[in-house]
Amino acid sequence: MWQLNNQKNIPVYQQIMEQLIEYIQNGQLLPGDRLPPERKLAETYHVNRSTVVHALDELVALGWIVRKRGSGTLVNEGNWGRTANPRIDWRRRLADNHFQQEAYLVKLQQQLKSVQSLDLYTGELPLNLIPSFRLPSFKWETLLLEEQKQSPLGYLPLQELIVQRIKKEQKIDVSSNEVLITSGAKQAMFLLLQVMLQNGDSVAIEDPSFLYSLPIFATAGIRLYGVELDSQGMRVDQLEQLILTKKIKMILVNPTFQNPTGRTMSLQRRKELIDLSRKYQIPIVEDDVFSELAFVDLPPSLKELAPDEVIHLGSLSKIFGSSLKIGWIVANRDLIVRLAEARQMVDFSLSVFPQVVASTALKDPYFNQKQQNLVDTLKQSARDFEKELKLLSNDWQFEPIEGGLYAYLTWKNKKLTRKDWELFLDEQLLVAPAFLFSNDTMSLRINYTRLNQENLAVFFNKFQQITDQLKQK
Ligand SMILES: Cc1ncc(COP(=O)(O)O)c(C=O)c1O
Incomplete structure (x- = not known):
């Protein structure tokens, strides 16, 4: 008794606490027993008295022991043992947290705050390109009244507008009970995981894929398996192998202007993928957030x-x-009902405010024209970018941009490590290296829509410098 095992990675006061708790739990110390005086404990443990005091203070706070004036320190006779752990070891717990960030991202987040940084990492249009719409001046009561138009599937006027858009743009014949409005496509995915999969199930995704970086899979206990892309899109031969060996329960693809490669799956490959899904009865989730930017x-x-x-x-x-944050799921109506129920159960209800704003924008008579103007602007940006990029084509390989937000560049020279990519951060050029989306360390994703007449030259200057430095490695 009274000897520590000397566990190097745990502070001594915690070791003392753990030992005393153990003695209380296994009956070596009984309720009402008196502990040796602090000075004596310090001597036997070979520690400073303050370390013992610290441990005892914590045990008092947790209710294991009590201090009684005149009687010393006693094992609590009351509700002791309610708290099973001496203290939550936050550092240890957070170490295997699924939300923990890649070191590169931590550094990048800091750089994002700097005005000098050129942010080609963020996966959104720059503010000046987002079409703007005049919002009517709603009265507070009017907005509250709109709440009555909410159904479990979403705010009904928006749902109807989206149904019309899907019919027109996607040429999919849907009815309104097959569409669930969500808080973005990410919530849509989250709900699908909750309803369709179980802890330990496997999902096939593209490799690389932006999904690789999302914590929602790990937190739901879902295993992700990456399937390589070739010039046509996801390789179905590899996918079939995976289906046969890993019991894949869902295929989750982003076939149009894929994030991060920007690649679009060919028609032939789409058909092959569907054949495979039918053969093995595995549902496909088509993440189609970029097709309107073609x-x-x-x-x-x-x-x-x-x-x-x-x-x-x-x-x-x-x-x-x-x-x-407005997205949607189009699916079989029974599944839609289940997804809506699941959302209600976890209380992810969808606020009416963004839905009213989105409806206003979609109803705007100039919406289509503004969208077309946006696409024209992006096309021009893509061409300007590619023209400059060609000058670096000895070192970087890339495919023509056909839409969406991303250009994907692959280094043609000697192998790069994760550390090499920090050069970009040092130059305040914020890009997304491929290791955020896969195990690959040779490519990068650039949101080219954030480049314009003013910053294009700055970008290529820095990019040229970095390229030269990488070549010297
Ligand atoms: C391919 C893809 N799908 C889904 C999402 C998530 O979209 P949302 O903002 O609607 O949740 C993103 C966002 O980056 C994306 O790139």
């Missing part, structure tokens, strides 16, 4: 090709910015 004609969506097998996700975030 400079080229697109192949039909997976949902259009296979309405029964495919769950379709959309969002307004890529046009209006993510602060509006």
Whole structure:
């Protein structure tokens, strides 16, 4: 008794606490027993008296022991043992937290605050390109009245507008009970995971994929398996292998202007993917948040090709910015009911305010024209960017941008490590290296829409310098 095991990674006072609790729990110390005096304990433990005092103070606070004037320190005879742990070890707990950030991202977050930084990392349009709409001046009561138009599937006027858009833009024949309005596409995914999957299930995604960086899968206990992309999109041969070996329960793809590669799945590959989904009865979730930013004609969506097998996700975030947080799920009506119920159960109700704002924008008679202007502007930015980028094509490989927000560049020279990418941060050029989306350390994603006449030259200057430095490595 009274000897510590000397666990180096735990502070001594905590070791003392743990030992005393252990003695109380296993009956070596009984309720009402008196502990040796502090000075004596310090001697036997070979520690300073203050360390013992610290440990005893904590045990008093937790209710294991009591100090009685004139009688010394006694094991509590009351509700002792209610608190099973001496103290929550926050540092240890947070160490395996799924929300913990990559070191690169921690540094990047700091740089994002600096006005000198060029932010090509953020996955949204810059403010000056987001179409603006005149909002009517609502009275408070009017807004509250709009609340009555909320259903479990969302604010009904917005739901109807989105149904119309899906029919027109996606050529998907949907009815309103097949569409659930969500707080962005991310909430849509979160709900799908909750309702369709269980802890330990496996999901196939593209490799690289922005989903790789989202903590929602790990926190739900879902395993992600990456399937390589080739020039046509997700490789179905690899996917089939995975289905056969890993019991894949869901295929989650972003087939149009994929995040991060910007690549669009070919029609042939879409059909092969659907065939595979039918063969093994595995649902496909089509994350389709970029298709309205296309400079080229697109192949039909997976949902259009296979309405029964495919769950379709959309969002307004890529046009209006993510602060509006409006997305949707198009799926079989029974599933929609389950998803809506799940949302109510976890109390993720959707506020009417952003939905009213989104409805106003979608109803604007100039909406389509503004969207077209945006697409034209992006196309021009993409061409200006590519023109300059060609000058660096000995070192960087890239594909023409056909829409969406991203350019994906791959380093052609010697292997890069994660550390090498910090050069970009040091130069205050904020980009997204591929290791945020996969195990790859050779590519980067750039949100080219954030480059304009003013900062394009600055960007290429810095990019050239970094390229030269990387070549010398
Ligand atoms: C491919 C893709 N899907 C979904 C989302 C999430 O969209 P939302 O802002 O609507 O939650 C993003 C956002 O970056 C995305 O890039």
